[in-house]
Amino acid sequence: ELKVEQNPLFLSMQEGKNYTIYCNYSTTSDRLYWYRQDPGKSLESLFVLLSNGAVKQEGRLMASLDTKARLSTLHITAAVHDLSATYFCAVEETSGSRLTFGEGTQLTVNP
Amino acid sequence: EAGVVQSPRYKIIEKKQPVAFWCNPISGHNTLYWYRQNLGQGPELLIRYENEEAVDDSQLPKDRFSAERLKGVDSTLKIQPAELGDSAVYLCASSARQVPETQYFGPGTRLLVL
Numbered sequence: 001e002l003k004v005e006q007n008p009l010f011l012s013m014q015e016g017k018n019y020t021i022y023c024n025y026s027t028t029s030d031r032l033y034w035y036r037q038d039p040g041k042s043l044e045s046l047f048v049l050l051s052n053g054a055v056k057q058e059g060r061l062m063a064s065l066d067t068k069a070r071l072s073t074l075h076i077t078a079a080v081h082d083l084s085a086t087y088f089c090a091v092e093e094t095s096g097s098r099l100t101f102g103e104g105t106q107l108t109v110n111p
Numbered sequence: 112e113a114g115v116v117q118s119p120r121y122k123i124i125e126k127k128q129p130v131a132f133w134c135n136p137i138s139g140h141n142t143l144y145w146y147r148q149n150l151g152q153g154p155e156l157l158i159r160y161e162n163e164e165a166v167d168d169s170q171l172p173k174d175r176f177s178a179e180r181l182k183g184v185d186s187t188l189k190i191q192p193a194e195l196g197d198s199a200v201y202l203c204a205s206s207a208r209q210v211p212e213t214q215y216f217g218p219g220t221r222l223l224v225l
Binding site: 042044097098102 | 114144151152153154156158167202212213214216217218219222
């Protein structure tokens, strides 16, 4: 059974600081997704990582994938308040199959 | 382009009552998913459809949950009878056959069972 673990689960940081969220998974996969969820809202797709070494960047967020280590990271650069949300990584064993989600990282960026 | 549409957005019922949720996926998306998200957790898949066919329902509690996707478009998820532990957000998602096959989520139905 595929297991996905994120850490930290809670992250409080100041504006302007950098930080990294980690996502580990238990079985071989080369498809990993990052989603953002605002309180009371649905999930918004941020990044899709499809191969070992893949790196995607959008604004202050950068995601990477190391399939050999079964690890993905979401790096936040110079955080701003608008990035406050819960971030989920999700792993897909095969194309179009179920996504197995991590527990989520609740990020709070303080002024 | 319209996103995934779900209704109702909120539902409060008493235990042992039936409840149904409706989902209209993004036009042209063949694959439809129902997930359940408990408070403070990530979504968990209940059932996945490819067109009209349920291809993964291994995590659907079949004693009380049922789903259908007639004509391969809209889908309905039903719970009968509801239990207190069914309180959660029920999310519908859809995807198209392309690489990557990103799943797009609807706003969800927030269910409270009293």
